[in-house]
Amino acid sequence: MKRMLFCVFVFLTVFFMTGCMNSGKDDVLKNLSKKINDSKGYYLTGQMEIINNEESYKYDVDVSFSKEDNFKVSLKNQTNNHQQIILRNSDGVYVLTPSLNKSFKFQSDWPYNNSQSYLLQMIISDIENDDEYNIAENDGGYIITSKVNYSNNQSLVKQKVYIDKNVNINKVEVLDNNDVVKIKVTFSTIDLNSTFDSDYFKLENCMKSASIEDESVTVGNIEEIIFPMHIPEDTYLSAQEKVYVESGERVILTFTGAKPFVLVQETVRVGDELVIPTSGEPLMILDTIGSISDSSVNWVSNGIEYYISSNVLSKPELLDVANSLSVMPVGK
Numbered sequence: 001m002k003r004m005l006f007c008v009f010v011f012l013t014v015f016f017m018t019g020c021m022n023s024g025k026d027d028v029l030k031n032l033s034k035k036i037n038d039s040k041g042y043y044l045t046g047q048m049e050i051i052n053n054e055e056s057y058k059y060d061v062d063v064s065f066s067k068e069d070n071f072k073v074s075l076k077n078q079t080n081n082h083q084q085i086i087l088r089n090s091d092g093v094y095v096l097t098p099s100l101n102k103s104f105k106f107q108s109d110w111p112y113n114n115s116q117s118y119l120l121q122m123i124i125s126d127i128e129n130d131d132e133y134n135i136a137e138n139d140g141g142y143i144i145t146s147k148v149n150y151s152n153n154q155s156l157v158k159q160k161v162y163i164d165k166n167v168n169i170n171k172v173e174v175l176d177n178n179d180v181v182k183i184k185v186t187f188s189t190i191d192l193n194s195t196f197d198s199d200y201f202k203l204e205n206c207m208k209s210a211s212i213e214d215e216s217v218t219v220g221n222i223e224e225i226i227f228p229m230h231i232p233e234d235t236y237l238s239a240q241e242k243v244y245v246e247s248g249e250r251v252i253l254t255f256t257g258a259k260p261f262v263l264v265q266e267t268v269r270v271g272d273e274l275v276i277p278t279s280g281e282p283l284m285i286l287d288t289i290g291s292i293s294d295s296s297v298n299w300v301s302n303g304i305e306y307y308i309s310s311n312v313l314s315k316p317e318l319l320d321v322a323n324s325l326s327v328m329p330v331g332k
Contacts, residue, residue, distance in 0.1 A: 028135060028142050029127060031167045035192065036120045041066040043194040046187040048075070048118060050284060051180075052323060057287045061118050061185065064194070070201040071111060073118065074210075077287055080302075083210060084289045086110070086282055089201040094275075095282050095289050096203075097300065098210035101270050103203060104278040104291065113281065115148040115159070117172045117185045123161055140165045148174060152283055152292060152315050156182060203275070222249045222265055222304065230324035232317060234258035261310035261321065268305045285322050297322050 036042075042065050050057045062074040071088040085096040093106040116122040126148050127133050133146040141164040150156040155176045162171040168190065174183035199205050222242070231237075235257035242251050248267030255261050280293030290299025290306075297318045298307040308321055 026135075028163065028167060029133075029144065032163065032169070033124050033128065035167060036124055039065075039067075039120075039192040041194045041196060042120065042190065042192045044118075044120070044187055044190045046118065046185055046189075047078075048186075049184045051182050051184075052286065063118055064196060064200070065119070065121075066196055066201065070196075071119070072201055072206060075289065079287075082288065085206055085210060086289060087201065087203065087206055089203070091203065093282065094203055095278075095291070096207055096210065098207060099270070100268060100300065101207075101274065103207065103275045104282075105275055106278055106280065106282055106291065108281050110282055114152070114283075115150050115156075115174070117159065117174050117183050120169065120190070123159070123169065123172060126159060127161065138162070141170075150174075152281075152319060154316060222251055222267060225251050225253070226265065226304075226306075226325050227253070228263065228321045228324045230320050231255065232257075232259035232313070232321075235260065259310070259312045259317065261308055261313055261318075263321070264305075264307040264309075266305045266307070268300055268303060285319070286325070290322075292318065 042063075044061075044063045046061045048059045048061050050059075058078040060074075060076040060078060064070075064072040068090075069088065070090075071086070073086040074083060075086075076083040083098060085094075085098070087094040087096060088110060093108040093110045095104045095106070097103070111119055111122055115126050127144055127146040129149075130146040133144060136143050136145075141162065144161040144163065146159055146161070148156055148159045156174050157177050158175050160173045160175065161169060162173075164170055170187060172183075172185045173181045176182050225240075227237070235255050237253060238256035239254035240251070242249060244250075245266065247269050250264060250266040253263040253265075255263070278291050280291040280296070282289055283292055284290075285292075285297065285299045286301060288299050288301050290297060292315055294315065295311055296307065296309040298305065299322070300306070306322070306325060308318055310318065313321070
């Protein structure tokens with residue numbers, strides 16, 4: 001009888017201890033979620049690294065957010081100081097390229113349509129949307145692992161969120177299905193009590209206040225044609241044409257076969273301030289922010305605009321071709 005009572009006591013002790021441990025871990029997420037969701041505005045700085053095979057692109061990141069659904073994300077390439085801004089305000093979603101004096105306007109649900117490793121509420125949203133998320137203790141803090149939603153890059157499957165003992169996010173890693181880190185964001189400062197002037201998120205103000213230290217220059221001609229390293233199976237280059245345009249030169253590469261597509265490379269130059277309506281969604285492509293739609297992807301890099309169009313290729317296939325065009329100096 002005593003032995004039976006002892007066994008029952010041990011069982012109940014283990015049961016309650018396990019329950020308390022699980023409750024403690026659940027409280028970590030609850031406290032973190034409450035802290036971020038209660039914020040009426042935040043400002044953060046950090047660094048982001050995007051790893052593409054053996055290449056690494058590093059950015060300084062500045063993020064401003066106000067509860068009125070306003071976002072301003074500044075990404076500055078550490079290699080050449082090329083800066084772009086993703087802006088969401090009451091007028092829409094924009095990608096600003098100050099060095100070219102251009103803004104691209106999107107009809108988009110950004111940032112809510114995909115995971116965003118540098119936006120606090122999107123990091124939390126991914127965790128809360130995963131019923132199987134895991135919390136593990138780590139150096140006095142925690143690591144939360146959850147699924148992610150990168151609809152245009154389905155090889156990215158999960159994130160690891162590093163949290164300190166004060167329930168602050170220090171770092172986020174996004175991993176592929178081979179457990180290889182492909183995106184890493186390290187936060188330097190996070191202020192959850194930030195306030196902003198009424199015109200802070202206006203397009204004109206963001207363009208004027210942008211730091212123009214871009215070392216990339218506009219070019220008048222295409223000295224070297226860049227060919228994709230990745231071409232779909234049973235598809236081949238069938239035509240190559242160079243024409244002269246107002247901004248300089250345009251090269252048109254036509255690929256024929258099972259999955260045909262057209263790749264256009266064109267010089268760009270600084271012009272008058274211009275807002276260009278654009279279809280699709282903004283996303284990171286190699287070293288810059290571009291746009292992708294159901295049938296095309298385009299971006300500007302090192303003074304050249306790239307445009308890939310196909311009625312056959314899927315979005316992931318378009319990105320496979322785009323990501324095989326590496327033209328920028330990168331950090332190793």
